[in-house]
Amino acid sequence: MYNVKAKNETEHSIRITSPEMGSLWSAYLNDTMAICVTKHMLEKVEDTEIKPIFELALSLAEQHIQTITEIFKEENFPIPFGFTDHDVNLSAPRLFSDAFWLMYLNEMSIHGLTGYNVALTTATRSDIREYYTKCMCSSMELYHKTTEILLSKGVYSRPPYISTPQNAGYVKKQSFLSGWFGDRRPLNAIEISNIFFNLKKDIVSRALQMGFSQVAKSQEVKDYMVRGVDITFKHIEVFNSILHENDLPSPNRWESEVTNSMIPPFSDKLIMYHAMVLINTAIGFYGAGMAVCMRSDVILQYQRIITETQQYEEDGANIMIDNNWMEQPPQADDRKALAHN
Secondary structure, three states, X not given: OOOXXXXXXXXXXXXXXXXXXXXXXXXXXXXXXXXXXXXXXXXXXXXXXOHHHHHHHXXXXXXXXXXXXXXXXXXXXXXXOOOOHHHEOOOOOOOEOHHHHHHHHHHHHHHHHHHHHHHHHHOOOHXXXXXXXXXHHHHHHHHHHHHHHHHHOOOOOOOOOOOOOOOOOOOOOHHHHXXXXXXXXXXXXXXXXXXXXXXXXXXXXXXXXXXXXXXOOOHHHHHHHHHHHHHHHXXXXXXXXXXXXXXXXXXXXXXXXXXXXXXXXXXXXHHHHXXXXXXXXXXXXXXXXXXXXXXXXXXXXXXXXXXXXXXXXXXXXXXXXXXXXXXXXXOOOOHHHHHHO
């Protein structure tokens, strides 16, 4: 358990701040979802080499929930609904191959590292900083282990190699920033890194949504997942074309690792929440890629993709609200409303 609190903080009973409240609330929802997904993984996994990785992932998520619940109780904070055993059907047939679930877990560990990094750097209380530090370490362990097994099985897509520069130098012309007229310069290593990274995430997301579209009970949720499959296909084609224009390879595709099962392993509520998590993180990663991109034509492609993804995210949020699936996060007091009452 992660329970370290400085003496002076214990004596003064320091309350949790709004960033701490928000990150813990989000983590509770994400970890309860992860427990449901990982339990189903463990029921279906056949590869004995990767089963311990899923067991580790489940153990970590359960520890997180225990710690967050203790903090919430100490703060008299209402425990979120999150996800429970009612949101997973362990007897449902497998929806994805073992190799895909391993790649999925690798991607989720990246999400964890990113989220915990923000949570740690916005936390103030010592026990919560200690908790997120340990979460960072466990996410790194999960990332390293999943990456090593993916490499050993030959299914991990290494990013492209480029030649080592012969010497250091400065940019001489403004055309370095252009991508519309004349000869386009080749992509630089920073641009390649972000395009390849976002492409890998889109490929995994498309396969996941394809599987979800087969098993969702509600036609509305099915249609939303099918739309997501189409949108991510367009994004994959955009990133692929940019890489191929520079004679650079693309990551492996995962659609063939989706089975033909139509029996839902997860509730529609969990399916929609999971899709929203992927969409929201995708917007953040697209933005990060755009921020360090130096070619104007690629920047415009990022802007188009972000705009389309934001609209898709808003439509998904409306579906969740209409079905009473979206939990309300903690928010500031409405002082005007309080004054009028």
